[in-house]
Amino acid sequence: MLSVCPFCYKEFSTKSNLKIHMRDRHSGQGPWQCSLCSKLVKNKSSLRVHFYQQHRKPKTDIPSIPDLKPI
Numbered sequence: 001m002l003s004v005c006p007f008c009y010k011e012f013s014t015k016s017n018l019k020i021h022m023r024d025r026h027s028g029q030g031p032w033q034c035s036l037c038s039k040l041v042k043n044k045s046s047l048r049v050h051f052y053q054q055h056r057k058p059k060t061d062i063p064s065i066p067d068l069k070p071i
């Protein structure tokens with residue numbers, strides 16, 4: 001039984017895949033998660049801006065943060 005996205009009609013084999021897709025594509029948030037506060041952002045550069053603005057991390061520190069990966 002396929003789960004179909006109500007926004008773009010893409011088909012997914014499981015409900016959880018559909019959930020991930022909807023979160024990534026249609027929630028206005030993104031798959032990149034801040035390791036410090038769990039905020040979701042659209043991309044790596046948004047995450048860098050977030051780190052800098054919210055956590056006062058110097059920009060030079062940001063590339064070395066280990067949890068910069070999409071969830």
Ligand SMILES: [Zn+2]
Binds near residue numbers: 021
């Ligand atoms: Zn969709």
Ligand SMILES: [Zn+2]
Binds near residue numbers: 034035039051054055
């Ligand atoms: Zn954060």
